[in-house]
Structure formats: structure tokens, C-alpha cells
Amino acid sequence: MSIKSINVRNQFKGTIKEIIEGPVLSEVDVETPAGIVTSVITTRSIRELQLQPGSDVIAFVKSTEVSIAKL
Template identity: 35%
Template sequence: MPQIRIRNAADYLGVSDDTVRRWIENGTLASTKDASGRSVVEGLDLARLARQNAILPVDPSEVGRSARNRFVGIVTEVVSDTVMAQVELQCGPHRVVSLMSAEAVRELGLEPGSPAIAIVKATMVVVETPHRETPHLETPNGKA
């Protein structure tokens, strides 16, 4: 199970180191010491806390939909030519960039300062991890 240092845990949750330390002190989050004697938290415990503390912004629409990856935010930039446009939104701590037709930008009235919701419905999402040693993997025929 991954162990995460206090500073990194704070970064992942978007809070201060002191907030994580207070959670440890009041029993909200358990900690242990790593081999170097630094305080660490278990990755699974941190993931559970992140989910419990997730605050979803109020969705101004009242439309039902299947897409679950919705980001409420504000348009920060629109770069457009006659055919295509690039729209940038700030959704909490997340920057979301969308390419769409210039016609859609005009119809939606998108401009910097406009409230908007980015809805992501993807068949593929790339997940990366911080650099670390990769365990040796074997294929079913015994070769890597």
C-alpha cells in the first residue's frame, strides 16, 4: 500500500500541511512513520478522506444525463477563428480546455467570465503515476 508524506497528501487534497496535521491530531486521518522517521499516511486512507470531503459545486442546470465527469466553472479564455475555437475553463483547481466549433461558442455565448459546465464523456482516460521503480512483469508465457 502506498504511503504518502504529509506535504504530498496536502497537495493532493488542495489543503495546507497544517490541515493534514490537524486531521491526524484529531483522529480524522491516521499516520505512521516511514523508514526515515517522517510522518506518512496510507494512500487508501487518503483516498477515502478525499472522497468524503469532495464538495461538488452547485449544478445550475436541472438536466438529467449519463455523464458523471462534470466540472462546474468559469470561462477564462476563448481563442477562436472562423471555424474552430479553444475554450478554457477554470473549474475549482482544475483547468479544462475544450475544442469546439466557433459556431457553438457563439450559440452558447461563451466569453471570459461566463459560467459554464465542462462535461467529459470519454472512452479512454490516460492515468499517470509519479516516477518510481516499475515491478518486473511477466506475461502468461513467462517472458517480459
């Protein structure tokens, strides 16, 4: 399968650094040039996509809200 086009503009190419699997949900840490991007997806999706540390992926970020905190 290949993606011809997608409307998500915030895309981060990277490599999976770590996967913390849970019974239903899992955390996927993707190392990108901008830093680590963490995604929470279903464990079923981890298996179906055959994701593992070292896999090259694209993290798509689409949000209607971005919060900012002053340091």
C-alpha cells in the first residue's frame, strides 16, 4: 500500500525508537529530526502494521487545538 496524497500538513518522518505495549493501547516513540514524537495507538494497530523499533514511519499530527504554557 502506498499513500498518494493526504491532507495532514504536519508530517514528521522518523524511526521508531521504542514501543511500550499495553493490553489495548500502546505508546510509540518516533525519533524525528525535530525530536521525539509519541503516539498512542491501539495494540492491534501495532500488530497489523507490523511496527517494531527501527521501522521507518511518518508521524502525522492533526489537531484542532495546541496548548502553550509559559516557562
